[in-house]
Amino acid sequence: MILPLALTASLLAQVTPDRIRDAQTKEPQNWLTYNGSYSSTHHSILKEITPANVAKLDLKWVWQSNSPDKIEAAPLVVDGVMYFTDPPNDVVALDARTGRVFWRYTHTLPAGVAPCCGRVNRGLAIHGNTLYLGTLDARLIAINASTGRKLWETVVADYRQSYSLTAAPLVIKDKVLIGPAGGELGIRGFVAAYDTATGREVWRFKTIPEKGEPGHETWGGNSWIHGGGPIWLTGSYDPELNLTYWGTGNPGPDWNPTMRPGDNLYTDSVIALDPDTGKLKWHFQFTPNDGLDFDAAQIPVLADLEWKGRSRKTMLWGNRNGFFYVLDRATGEYLLGKPFVKQTWATGLDERGRPMKVTGMTPSAKGTLIMPGVQGGTNWYAPSYSPLTKLFYLTTWDDYSGVYYSWHQDYEPGKWFAGGSVRADVPAVRRVEPKTWPSEAAYGAIRALDPLTGQRVWEYKTTDVSDSGLLTTATNLLFSGSREGHFFALDATNGKLLWRRYLGGQTAATPITWAIEGRQYISVPSGHAIFTFGLPD
Amino acid sequence: MVPLLATLVLLAIPLAAQHGSSTTVNPYTKPDDIARGADLYLKQCAGCHGPTGQGTGAGPALNSGTFRHGGSDEALFQTIAKGVPGTTMPAFALSGLHTWQLVTHLRQLSMAGRTTQATGNPTAGEALFKSNCLNCHSSNGPDLTGIGNRASLAGLRQSILQPNDTVPPEYWRVQLTLTNGQTLTGTRLNEDTHSIQLRDNRNSLQSFAKDQIAKLDWLRTSPMPSFENKLTPTQIDDLIAYLVSTQRENQ
Numbered sequence: 048m049i050l051p052l053a054l055t056a057s058l059l060a061q062v063t064p065d066r067i068r069d070a071q072t073k074e075p076q077n078w079l080t081y082n083g084s085y086s087s088t089h090h091s092i093l094k095e096i097t098p099a100n101v102a103k104l105d106l107k108w109v110w111q112s113n114s115p116d117k118i119e120a121a122p123l124v125v126d127g128v129m130y131f132t133d134p135p136n137d138v139v140a141l142d143a144r145t146g147r148v149f150w151r152y153t154h155t156l157p158a159g160v161a162p163c164c165g166r167v168n169r170g171l172a173i174h175g176n177t178l179y180l181g182t183l184d185a186r187l188i189a190i191n192a193s194t195g196r197k198l199w200e201t202v203v204a205d206y207r208q209s210y211s212l213t214a215a216p217l218v219i220k221d222k223v224l225i226g227p228a229g230g231e232l233g234i235r236g237f238v239a240a241y242d243t244a245t246g247r248e249v250w251r252f253k254t255i256p257e258k259g260e261p262g263h264e265t266w267g268g269n270s271w272i273h274g275g276g277p278i279w280l281t282g283s284y285d286p287e288l289n290l291t292y293w294g295t296g297n298p299g300p301d302w303n304p305t306m307r308p309g310d311n312l313y314t315d316s317v318i319a320l321d322p323d324t325g326k327l328k329w330h331f332q333f334t335p336n337d338g339l340d341f342d343a344a345q346i347p348v349l350a351d352l353e354w355k356g357r358s359r360k361t362m363l364w365g366n367r368n369g370f371f372y373v374l375d376r377a378t379g380e381y382l383l384g385k386p387f388v389k390q391t392w393a394t395g396l397d398e399r400g401r402p403m404k405v406t407g408m409t410p411s412a413k414g415t416l417i418m419p420g421v422q423g424g425t426n427w428y429a430p431s432y433s434p435l436t437k438l439f440y441l442t443t444w445d446d447y448s449g450v451y452y453s454w455h456q457d458y459e460p461g462k463w464f465a466g467g468s469v470r471a472d473v474p475a476v477r478r479v480e481p482k483t484w485p486s487e488a489a490y491g492a493i494r495a496l497d498p499l500t501g502q503r504v505w506e507y508k509t510t511d512v513s514d515s516g517l518l519t520t521a522t523n524l525l526f527s528g529s530r531e532g533h534f535f536a537l538d539a540t541n542g543k544l545l546w547r548r549y550l551g552g553q554t555a556a557t558p559i560t561w562a563i564e565g566r567q568y569i570s571v572p573s574g575h576a577i578f579t580f581g582l583p584d
Numbered sequence: 585m586v587p588l589l590a591t592l593v594l595l596a597i598p599l600a601a602q603h604g605s606s607t608t609v610n611p612y613t614k615p616d617d618i619a620r621g622a623d624l625y626l627k628q629c630a631g632c633h634g635p636t637g638q639g640t641g642a643g644p645a646l647n648s649g650t651f652r653h654g655g656s657d658e659a660l661f662q663t664i665a666k667g668v669p670g671t672t673m674p675a676f677a678l679s680g681l682h683t684w685q686l687v688t689h690l691r692q693l694s695m696a697g698r699t700t701q702a703t704g705n706p707t708a709g710e711a712l713f714k715s716n717c718l719n720c721h722s723s724n725g726p727d728l729t730g731i732g733n734r735a736s737l738a739g740l741r742q743s744i745l746q747p748n749d750t751v752p753p754e755y756w757r758v759q760l761t762l763t764n765g766q767t768l769t770g771t772r773l774n775e776d777t778h779s780i781q782l783r784d785n786r787n788s789l790q791s792f793a794k795d796q797i798a799k800l801d802w803l804r805t806s807p808m809p810s811f812e813n814k815l816t817p818t819q820i821d822d823l824i825a826y827l828v829s830t831q832r833e834n835q
Binding site: 159161165421461462511 | 626627628630632633638641642671674675677754756772774775776777781
């Protein structure tokens, strides 16, 4: 049986910046960046799979990994070829239609790499015919998408000082951007931009201002030196405003805020940078002087809304601290903020969006019970915005608390620098089978919020919490995986369950959708495999 | 950071100090080592395993006296030095000395708080255990092997006299009424959004879809009876003395 489509898969990728810019509207059959499009709405305009036929979805193929590490990557799909990272730092190119491997790139890591929460990688970027990979030993590697051969590599930071790269890079015009992980290990964060052709560093924006820079005064004493502020999740980009947006991580030491008095800029913030120069245009801090590890490492979702009678360029943000925010993405102006889960650390937000903290809701030597627990009301998993339903969807953890401990900690190179710990009944990042912990210890819920008011429109509850991102489509389907192992589709208008399959593994990534010759597919990692579904032939 | 080669050399020295036994024994157990191990633990381990080894959501408890990847001195050493692949437990590139001192501290975690000694007769207690307890505790009830490492004297007494006071969630029982009217009771083994798994009162494994269930009630009482009126105070002391004596050192 000769497959007439074999030729399509062998063309060179040739992903130009214009193609990435128009990805959502002009190339719904491809998934060209980690977030699918620069606006990061995780919304596809593909229409073949609908609420009426979703229950007929067939399993088309499975790709299985030999790695024991968690899959957190979103694959790229470019003209019939799927590219993703096999954790931690191998790269695989597959025929998207059959799941057969074209090539594998292997990266050997040295001993002593220091990721906090698993040897993970969230995926690749592509420009022209070149893929970009960030590694746990803090290198940026350029790989030929046809041959799987390394073109160049550049050292982004020193892994022996506990810097690592776990985020998928982001290509903007002729540059590829990435930031480091290491907020529990005393690093100082940044966004760095490299020339896509040569790997030469073009600019670097540091998240902790240095002496003489505005914001440096928000760090008492010398606490800025190991202040944290990692950037471990891929940001977004508005081509019209020419601004790129990144969420920054926690200040260090995580659970001892008394060691670093002050607001600790620009940790737990969103920063808007000029992608050509790296200059900061505006920032908004969600959690000043954070003692609860509430990284703002979430995906900035860019949506144009009818805000109080006029069209407004906004940014929608479900924050780890338990509050949902709407900001003006041109200026950073705070427009709205409302809790979306139970939280006890703040009475609310003031008129500028600054949290009004509750006295005593801070880590202590004996332990303080605070809601939400350390993984937050939501975390790095992708939310979605649908311009059809005009709803913002996110994966939430509710009824979730942690007992937060604090102690004094001195920085030592290469060692954990968190000044405390947090205890919870719910496992923090990994699926544990069987589920024997109490029913009261947190539940998961996919929630649909009206961004104009922050009100909840519907929710779909799950017994266990979830680390899965969300995907919506133009036929009003919402797809999600889960920690429990179910992969399912909901009606995006009302949250009703339409279809599910038990895949048996944790989904700690986002489902994606793509197409070949008008046939739509959904791919999702579960456990140590990637599953691809489509309608019957 | 200690260079890898130096680490290997330091690892080799204590591991070579064997005297005819098949596993290596921790050579660093003096008070100085205990203090240094406590300091290292707080800096390196407490973030995930909790300040008293009680566990957090990020790392399991280390204070129970039993260790998932082996509880001998050598097994603990290797787990720290090599990590556990597929989990968030990394390899720690510490010197051999510091790794042994951490092992010394881990032993302290499970013994912490043991200041009083049991007063009863452990031999008499063993006979009582076999006739009153072994039947359940070798099947449905919690495994009590090595309970001496992880329970206090007061805790043991409370479990025997008032077993309903603290029932761990993995022993909760659930009472189901199905949509067909049938009812059953069992120990909840596992649960997710769409189904629940249990072991019923006859030890059969059962799984139900949640849409088959009309009513689901949690019984947080223990299936264990109270022995307050079944054993004399002397017998209870003997039983406790026996249980405490079942500490395991290397397993």
